[in-house]
Amino acid sequence: MSVKKKLMILIMLVALILINIGILTHRAPKSDDVILHLSIEADAAADITVFYSSTGIFDMINSKMEQYTGSNSIQELEYTIDSLNSAIRLDLGDAGKIFKIQNAYYEYKGERTSLNLEQFGTDNALEINNLQIKKVDSDILEMEVVGEDPYVSAEIGPHFIQNQVQKHLAIVSLAKNISYAVVFDLACLILFLFRKKFSSLPIELVQNRQIIMKLSKNDFKTKYAGSYLGITWAFVQPIITVLVYWFVFQVGLRSGDVGNFPFVLWLVAGLVPWFFFQDTLNAGTNALIEYSYLVKKVVFKISILPIVKEMSALFVHVFFVAFTLLIYSAYGYFPDLYTLQVIYYTFAMFVLTLGICYATSAIVVFFRDLTQIINIVLQVGIWMTPIMWNIEVLGAQFPRWLITAFKANPLYYIVNGYRDALINKVWFWERFDLTFYYWVFTAIVFVVGTVIFKRLKVHFADIL
Numbered sequence: 001m002s003v004k005k006k007l008m009i010l011i012m013l014v015a016l017i018l019i020n021i022g023i024l025t026h027r028a029p030k031s032d033d034v035i036l037h038l039s040i041e042a043d044a045a046a047d048i049t050v051f052y053s054s055t056g057i058f059d060m061i062n063s064k065m066e067q068y069t070g071s072n073s074i075q076e077l078e079y080t081i082d083s084l085n086s087a088i089r090l091d092l093g094d095a096g097k098i099f100k101i102q103n104a105y106y107e108y109k110g111e112r113t114s115l116n117l118e119q120f121g122t123d124n125a126l127e128i129n130n131l132q133i134k135k136v137d138s139d140i141l142e143m144e145v146v147g148e149d150p151y152v153s154a155e156i157g158p159h160f161i162q163n164q165v166q167k168h169l170a171i172v173s174l175a176k177n178i179s180y181a182v183v184f185d186l187a188c189l190i191l192f193l194f195r196k197k198f199s200s201l202p203i204e205l206v207q208n209r210q211i212i213m214k215l216s217k218n219d220f221k222t223k224y225a226g227s228y229l230g231i232t233w234a235f236v237q238p239i240i241t242v243l244v245y246w247f248v249f250q251v252g253l254r255s256g257d258v259g260n261f262p263f264v265l266w267l268v269a270g271l272v273p274w275f276f277f278q279d280t281l282n283a284g285t286n287a288l289i290e291y292s293y294l295v296k297k298v299v300f301k302i303s304i305l306p307i308v309k310e311m312s313a314l315f316v317h318v319f320f321v322a323f324t325l326l327i328y329s330a331y332g333y334f335p336d337l338y339t340l341q342v343i344y345y346t347f348a349m350f351v352l353t354l355g356i357c358y359a360t361s362a363i364v365v366f367f368r369d370l371t372q373i374i375n376i377v378l379q380v381g382i383w384m385t386p387i388m389w390n391i392e393v394l395g396a397q398f399p400r401w402l403i404t405a406f407k408a409n410p411l412y413y414i415v416n417g418y419r420d421a422l423i424n425k426v427w428f429w430e431r432f433d434l435t436f437y438y439w440v441f442t443a444i445v446f447v448v449g450t451v452i453f454k455r456l457k458v459h460f461a462d463i464l
Contacts, residue, residue, distance in 0.1 A: 016188060023181045036079040036088075036115070039103040045069050046093040048077060051153070052085035058153070076103075087126065089153035092145060101141040117141040119154040126153040180436055187443065201303060201450050208304050215304070216311035223312070235319060238275050242268060249388060261423055262331060268324050269422050270387035270415045273345065276317040277353055277411060278378050283309040284357030285364050285374055288460060296461045303453065306357040310350060317346065328422060341421035341428055348438065349414045355446030358453040365456070365463050385411045413438040 036050060049065040051058035062085075066077040092099055104115040118124060121136040130147030143152070205212065246264050287305040294300050321342055325335055364370040382388075384406070391406055406412060413434050420426040428435055 016185075019184065020181050023184060024177050033080050033082060034106045034108040036081050037076060037103070037105050037107060038079070038101055039074055039076050040068050041072065041074045041100040041102075042068055042070070043098045044071055046099075048093060049091040050079045050081060051089040051091065052081045053087045053089075054082070054085055055087075058087075058089050074102075085156070087153060087155050089127075089151055090120070091149075091151040092131070092143070094145075094148060094150075097145045099143045099145070101143075102139055104141075114138070115156065119156055120152050124154060126155060128152045176433075183440065187440075204301060204303055205307060208301050212304050212308055212311060215308045216315075219308055219312040220315050235316065235323075238271075238316075238320060239323075241275075242271055245271065245388060265328055265331060265333065266390075266419065266423060267388060268327060269419045270385075272317070272320045272324050273349060273414045273418050274382060274385065274387055274411070275320065276313055276346070277349060277414070278382075279313040279316065280310050280353040281356060281360070281374060281378065283313060284353065285360040285371060287357065287361045288365055302457060302460065303358075306361050307354060310354055310357065314346075314350070321346070324422070333422070336425075338421050338425045338427070342418060344428060345414055345417040345421065348417070348442070352410060352414075352438075352442045352445060355442065355449040358446075358449035362453045362456040362460075365460055381409075381411070385409055385415055387415055407434070408437075410438055410441055 038048075038050075040048065046068050047065055048068055049063055051063045053059075053062055062082065064079045064081060066079060068075055068077065090101075101117065104117055105112050106115060116138050117140065118136055118138050120133075120141050122128065122133050125133075129152070130145060130150040131152055132144045132146050133141070133152075134144055135142040143150075246267060249263065249267070284306045287309045288295055288302065291302075291305050291308075294305070295302050325339070328334070360370060360374065386406065391403065391412075413431075416434075417428060417431075420428070420431070
């Protein structure tokens with residue numbers, strides 16, 4: 001074995017060890033949910049909302065509303081809230097006049113701890129609005145409404161249940177990190193054992209990079225050949241689409257800003273990657289059919305055709321990223337280091353779509369209806385992906401499994417990643433779980449896509 005190969009193996013082993021150490025020692029700051037139980041008695045039905053916060057600032061995202069439907073009877077209400085809260089606000093609605101809260105406690109994994117109601121008394125509360133505290137001790141809080149929008153808030157401080165949650169999360173985090181490390185090492189082992197099979201396609205693409213670039217440029221130019229405006233149409237249509245969505249949601253449906261961020265900027269950050277995914281999937285699926293005259297040539301590397309379509313769509317995508325940054329700058333949000341992550345998320349999406357296109361472009365040769373199926377999937381997909389609606393708003397209203405299902409969509413990682421780069425200012429490695437899941441999913445899709453392509457390519461010339 002040559003010195004160069006030995007050095008490369010040594011570097012790879014050191015990198016593998018460092019990555020494993022990073023995975024095993026990773027500790028993502030994370031909260032978990034607990035159930036807050038309140039036994040309430042009131043003189044009339046009312047909507048009772050619990051706000052929870054770790055900063056002392058209350059908002060609708062971190063809240064849960066339950067209905068008290070009785071009258072002068074005790075009813076237990078349950079609120080699923082963040083365990084790491086340090087302050088709670090009780091909004092009592094405008095229907096009832098007398099409220100009595102008792103037997104308040106948290107529950108987590110079968111463990112219970114009481115909520116000291118004395119914290120909501122006149123001397124301890126953070127704020128009391130249009131409420132008169134008639135009686136309070138550690139177990140009972142009795143209040144009378146004296147005006148509109150009655151609420152009381154208090155600091156509850158660290159409590160036993162938080163410690164229970166943190167212990168549980170530490171165990172879960174370690175187990176999760178170990179499983180991540182095992183999956184990563186197995187993937188590396190498989191790649192090493194089958195390196196010749198897995199590396200053949202990437203090597204083929206690198207070797208033909210010059211013809212890929214020439215074909216991509218030609219594809220981009222000829223797509224709109226014959227029209228008066230030419231390639232201008234490639235940019236006009238997505239811009240019109242953005243303006244339509246903006247008008248419908250912000251002007252027509254009066255959608256407000258997302259947090260303190262302008263809605264139009266939040267919307268554009270989600271639409272730009274979706275346009276690239278949509279264009280690439282549509283064009284890449286039909287790559288072999290469109291270039292059937294090249295497929296029939298014995299010496300031509302047909303494996304480069306799907307990536308030709310991706311590169312062609314990438315030209316438009318780069319323009320729209322620049323256009324997006326221009327709009328952000330006009331609003332006073334200028335590019336910074338976080339913005340560079342757009343390159344990473346574009347590459348991540350490029351690899352995913354390439355794997356999908358290898359599969360779809362091969363299958364569509366034999367099953368032409370796949371094109372129509374993909375169009376339907378894309379029509380549904382734009383609404384199933386949190387592009388024009390905020391998934392964070394669903395947190396207090398929908399079950400956790402549904403939120404998890406939405407986040408399992410790989411396009412969620414990309415769309416959220418663009419917003420992290422442009423709006424939230426969060427690095428991609430801070431989304432450790434999502435990043436790991438995305439690349440495992442993408443690797444599987446890419447391997448399956450290339451296997452399907454290689455298995456079917458011997459029949460392409462005959463069918464086309």
